[in-house]
Structure formats: structure tokens, C-alpha cells
Amino acid sequence: xxxPWKTIRLSDxxxxxxxxxxxxxxxxxxxxxxxxxxxxxxxxxxxxxxxGNGLEHIDPAKYAAVYAVDVNSEYLRETEARFPxxxxxxxxxxxxxxxxxxxxxxxxLVIADLLIEYVGxxxxxxxxQQTQSAHxxxxxxxxxxxxxxxxxxxxxxxxxxxxxxxxxxxxxxxxAAMKAVGYxxxxxxxxxxxxxxxxxxxxxxxxxxxx
Numbered sequence: 532x533x534x535p536w537k538t539i540r541l542s543d544x545x546x547x548x549x550x551x552x553x554x555x556x557x558x559x560x561x562x563x564x565x566x567x568x569x570x571x572x573x574x575x576x577x578x579x580x581x582x583g584n585g586l587e588h589i590d591p592a593k594y595a596a597v598y599a600v601d602v603n604s605e606y607l608r609e610t611e612a613r614f615p616x617x618x619x620x621x622x623x624x625x626x627x628x629x630x631x632x633x634x635x636x637x638x639x640l641v642i643a644d645l646l647i648e649y650v651g652x653x654x655x656x657x658x659x660q661q662t663q664s665a666h667x668x669x670x671x672x673x674x675x676x677x678x679x680x681x682x683x684x685x686x687x688x689x690x691x692x693x694x695x696x697x698x699x700x701x702x703x704x705x706x707a708a709m710k711a712v713g714y715x716x717x718x719x720x721x722x723x724x725x726x727x728x729x730x731x732x733x734x735x736x737x738x739x740x741x742x
Contacts, residue, residue, distance in 0.1 A: 534602050534627055535692030536649065541582050541606055543689040555672075555730065556584055558722050559644055562670055562732055564588040569718070569734065570666040572639035576600060578628065578658070579646035583610035589617060598638060600624045629654050635661045644670035645730075649696050652708040659712055667714060668734045671700040673721075705733065713738045 548556035563585030567575065573595045577585075580599040589597055597620055601607050607623040614621060626633045628650045641664045647655045648671065659667060706716055718734035 532695065534629070535696060536602050538692060539603075539689055541603075541609055545582055545584075547687075547689070552725055554725055555645075558724065558730055559670065560585050560588075562720075562722065562730065563642065563644065566640075566642050566644075566668040566732070566734075567594075569668065570640055572666065574598070574638040575640040575642060576635065576638040576662055576664070578641065578643040579649070580610055580623075581606050583613050586610070586614050586617065586621075589620075591617075591620070595620060596638070597621050598624055598636065600626060600628070600635070602627045628658055631657075633658065633661065637661075637663045639665055641667045642669070643667070645672060647671060647705065648698060648700055649693065651698055652704065656708055656712045659709075659714070663737075665737050666734065667709070667736075668718075668732065669705075670730050670732050671702070671705065673729045673731055674699065702731065702733065709735050 545556060547553060548559075567585070567588050567590070573593070574597075575594055576598040578600045580586075580601045583599065586597070586599075597617060599607060599610050599621060601623075602625065604625045607625055611621065611623055624635065626635070628646075635658060641659065641662050643655070647669060650658075709716070714735035715738055716733065717736045718732070720732045722730045722732075724730065
């Protein structure tokens with residue numbers, strides 16, 4: 532089965548996410564600014580970059596390398612076009628994180644916002660074992676209505692195919708999965724959304740220095 536994210540237009544995704552009744556694009560932008568500045572890091576990998584929301588917060592004096600990862604090559608082309616100022620340090624990687632081999636490099640920091648829901652815990656663990664990052668920061672969505680996990684909007688049906696790959700996130704299950712690959716929880720923050728949902732940021736640090 533083809534990954535459904537390959538068929539969703541970036542314009543539909545971003546229009547849905549920025550609606551006043553959803554406000555996830557704006558909230559994630561603010562959260563990513565904090566993620567990028569939270570830890571000492573010279574390289575960062577952002578999983579599920581979509582159109583590059585939040586990349587304007589990259590400090591060129593801090594980050595020598597920024598890896599933007601997505602399964603949709605059109606998203607990556609748009610990201611490159613939107614951020615010409617990152618030329619030379621922005622490296623786009625088109626890969627499916629559910630595949631056994633992804634070819635991901637090592638980085639100091641991994642950011643995965645609204646990503647684990649679509650790749651699953653086991654695939655996420657495998658990605659982190661490849662990147663060997665000292666710090667990991669992710670954002671998951673907590674739903675009050677698990678049957679209607681995509682907020683109602685004029686763009687709702689653009690996401691119909693995601694039902695086949697989406698899994699409901701549980702904080703305790705994620706923490707156990709992270710512990711199993713050598714990471715301990717170090718930070719938690721929650722941002723409420725206008726539709727009763729919430730975005731929860733969960734940060735982890737490697738238990739021992741990475742080789």
C-alpha cells in the first residue's frame with residue numbers, strides 16, 4: 532500500500548492546520564521554536580517536515596546542518612523553495628520511515644512533531660537507533676474523541692486515507708518505547724487547542740553518551 536501522505540496536497544494540509552478552529556500550524560510553529568533552542572546541538576533532524584513550518588527559527592550560528600525528512604518529495608521541494616537562506620545547511624531526505632532501511636545520518640537532536648502517530652512506536656525506535664541522537668523532542672496529539680481524531684474542516688476528506696496508518700498515542704506507551712532504546716524523559720509541556728484536543732511535547736535524553 533502506498534503511503535497515504537504521498538497523496539495529500541500540501542495546500543490542503545496547511546489550510547486545514549491553520550484554521551482558527553484547528554490552530555495546529557500556529558501552535559506547532561511556536562513549539563518548534565522552543566524545541567530548537569532547548570538543547571546544545573549543532574545538527575538537527577526534523578521528521579515529517581511537510582512544508583517546513585518552524586524552519587524560520589533555525590539559528591545559523593547554532594546549526595551547521597538541518598536534515599528535513601519526509602515521505603513526500605513535493606513537500607521537500609516546497610520546503611527548499613521557501614527557505615533559500617538555509618542553502619548549504621538544509622539537507623532534504625525523502626524516505627519512508629516505515630521502511631527497514633532509511634539511510635538517516637547521526638544528528639545531535641531529533642524533532643518529531645505529529646509523526647509517531649503515522650509510523651508507529653517500533654519504526655520510531657528504529658529511526659532513533661539509526662540517528663543516535665543525544666536529545667529527542669516530539670509532539671503528539673491527545674484526542675478527546677478517538678473516533679474523530681482529525682478535526683472537522685472543509686479539508687477533512689483530504690485525510691481519509693490516513694485512517695489506514697494512524698494509531699492513537701499514549702504517553703506511557705511512548706515512554707516505555709523510548710526507555711527500551713535508551714532514552715529517559717526529561718521534559719513535558721501541553722498546549723490546548725480550540726477543538727478540545729491538545730498537543731503534548733515530550734522530550735527525552737540518551738541515557739549514556741552516544742558513540
